[in-house]
Amino acid sequence: MSERQRVNREDLSTTAPRRGRRPGSPNTRAAILAVARQRFAQQGYAATSVRGIAAAAGVDSALVHHYFGTKEDLFVASLELRVDPRVIAPTITAEGPDRAGESLVRLLLSVWDDEESRLPLMALVRSIFEPEGKALVPEAFGRLILGPVSEALGLDEPERRMALVGSQLVGIVVLRYVARIEPLASAPAETLVATYAPVVQGYLAGPLP
Incomplete structure (x- = not known):
């Protein structure tokens, strides 16, 4: 690979804009949990939606379900208790x-x-x-x-x-x-x-x- 090709590839990997919502990662999971805890605490269970949590965390709602399962599972996880x-x-x-x-x-x-x-x-x-x-x-x-x-x-x-x-x-x-x-x-x-x-x-x- 020439030096020019190597530089161009590095430029694409570091400067190309990301499209869509943020992919999954441990930090993403923590961000979802933090948003969920805040929303459930402020709005209550019924008024809080998985879609709204996902939007606030910058991810797709499918990723929320992937990490936590149902809305109730997410609510339980947001309590951060040792006992379910x-x-x-x-x-x-x-x-x-x-x-x-x-x-x-x-x-x-x-x-x-x-x-x-x-x-x-x-x-x-x-x-x-x-x-x-x-x-x-x-x-x-x-x-x-x-x-x-x-x-x-x-x-x-x-x-x-x-x-x-x-x-x-x-x-x-x-x-x-x-x-x-x-x-x-x-x-x-x-x-x-x-x-x-x-x-x-x-x-x-x-x-x-």
């Missing part, structure tokens, strides 16, 4: 409706007491107090956990009951893990299960005022 929240509902309801309250509290504590699981969850909870992230936790908690639990248990007044359950569980998280209020912060998990499981079970299956 979609597996929680079957775990909670596996022992039947009479044990669901205990299962919920016990699972909550087991996940949050694990330091590696707690770190990303802390970031997620703190987003509640940020205007740009206010939709993320309600969507994650309600859509992926409480909604499926309610459906599996066949609850009457499901929205009311699960709102009460959610208020109790979020209260435990904020006081025990975020604010570190004693004696809640250092109480043994079994003590908290014995304390809160009957309350949560009452919200799930007991009479409501």
Whole structure:
């Protein structure tokens, strides 16, 4: 190859304009995830589209599906949790409706007491107090956990009951893990299960005022 041919080939490889959207790469995957997290947090699940995420990330929507699968898969990935929240509902309801309250509290504590699981969850909870992230936790908690639990248990007044359950569980998280209020912060998990499981079970299956 002559020197002139070599130079011309290098010129084409470095200066020729790229057409279309950006091809896939590890950086592209990270960019998609960052955009998805922002959109889901600001707009909520229903108002966020894969097409809109792809456009904002500068890729084709097919590439989003290639990396993440469905819109729900992308939403779960954007939460950046060690535990897929979609597996929680079957775990909670596996022992039947009479044990669901205990299962919920016990699972909550087991996940949050694990330091590696707690770190990303802390970031997620703190987003509640940020205007740009206010939709993320309600969507994650309600859509992926409480909604499926309610459906599996066949609850009457499901929205009311699960709102009460959610208020109790979020209260435990904020006081025990975020604010570190004693004696809640250092109480043994079994003590908290014995304390809160009957309350949560009452919200799930007991009479409501």
